[in-house]
Amino acid sequence: MAExxxxxxxxxxxxxxxxxxxLTSDDSFTINVKSVNSTSDxxxxxxxxxxxxxxxYxxxxxxxxxxxxxxxxxxxxRELAELLNNSFNIxxxxxxxxxxxxxxxxxxxxVEQEKQKCTTTVLKDSNRTQFELDPSPLEVVASKEKTKELPLSSSPELSLSNAPALFHGEPLTDRKSTFQAHLAEVHSLDEVRLAVSKLKENRKIEVATHNILAYRFLRDGVQIQDCxxxxENAAGSRLLHLLQITDSQNVLVVVSRWYGGIQLGPDRFKHINNVARTLLQTSGLIVTQQQEDSKQRKTKNKDKRKRN
Structure with missing residues (x-):
């Protein structure tokens, strides 16, 4: 049972x-934990x-x-190690x-370190103005630029007729819970809002137990991302992390979950990420290892033909 x-x-x-x-052996492994607040390369x-x-165990x-x-x-x-040890329940x-x-x-x-570094005195027009940057954990700036927040919308009214095209993945069902991913190409916060509103025109999606979402896009050299x-506690950050590690850009991913009455434990996070990853691969936004190997083989064959 334990095994x-x-x-x-x-x-x-x-x-x-x-x-x-x-995975380093059958019962040991390493996990790299990355902060969503990092602006360092x-x-x-x-x-x-x-x-x-x-x-x-x-x-x-x-x-x-x-x-x-x-x-x-x-x-x-040592403080962190004590926190971890105290959180274990037999x-x-x-x-x-x-x-x-x-x-x-x-x-x-x-955040503590950034606040200390970003309390900066600026001289401008002989006036000393002191300000403190409040780094957002979800809007990380590319090229080590400063974090800046952008307004959600500058339009008085958004028309759903301008909503980005939506793509839907295959549903996955486990113990009566069903998961389905949805995807749209987005380049602004307005497009994110429009895509979500368009998606929720579908009554079944609107009444899903959870509609977990994450998005990423670049705007004027600034990486905009949120979840x-x-x-579904921590599911959004996990979905955003998937977009980060696959370097997915200009994309909104929503995963709908319809709860079936049976708790799935950690499996629910596996299913959320799997349906999202599958749809990202199907759409061509991320490349699978098989696709990468095939691409490399084609390049090698092309080089051989050139030499011959």
Whole structure:
């Protein structure tokens, strides 16, 4: 029973964290935890969690782990380790909870550091004006520029006739819960609003238990991104993380879930990410490993023909 529980948890973690999850053996793995508040291109603010699952986990023993993060001091790493250890309950899987606790801890530390760095005195027209930047956790600026918030709409009225085209993935059903992904190409916050409004014209989608969404697009060199859990705690940030690790741009993804009365545990996050990833691949916005291998083979064959 414990072994089956571990296998199911590992499968869920692989689906949720994608390339940030690296299996090193049957019962050990590494997860790179990235802060949504980071504006750095370096790996300094990535927290690496090396985790090993004992034979009797989760029935009797917690996982063992090692934390590595250049951004955190030894004292802070010990503080985080204590938080993780205290959150384990015998008989319950805990890795997802640990990763999100670590991410929240890292987020808070980055915000604290950014606030300290961004309290800046500016001289302009011989007047000293002091201001403090409030870095948004969901709007990250490309090319290390400063965070800036954009108004949601400058139009007095938006017409659904101008809404972006919507694409729908295949539904996935598990234990009476159904998940379906929807996608639109977007280049502005107005287009995000229009696409969501258009999507919810469908009564079935509007009354879904949850409509989890995430979007990303570039505007004037600024990376605009945001997400909404719609009541499914942490699902929106996981969906946004999927867009980030696949480098998906100019896209809105919505995953509708119709709850069937049976709790799915971590499997629900696996299904949310899987239907979204499948639709992104089908639409051509992200490339699967098989597609990448095929592309490389075609390039090699083309080069051979040229040489011959």
């Amino acid at each position: 089956q529980t571990k296998l199911e948890e590992i499968e869920s973690l692989q689906a949720i964290y994608g390339s940030d999850f690296q 370096s790996n300094q603010d990535i927290l690496e969690m090396q985790i090993m699952l004992p034979v009797d 989760p029935l009797h023993s917690p996982p063992t782990f090692c934390i590595k993060c250049a951004l955190l001091s030894d004292t802070e790493q 008989g319950e899987v805990v890795i997802y909870q640990w990763v999100e606790l670590a991410r929240e801890y890292l987020d808070n530390k980055i 909404d859990d719609d009541g």
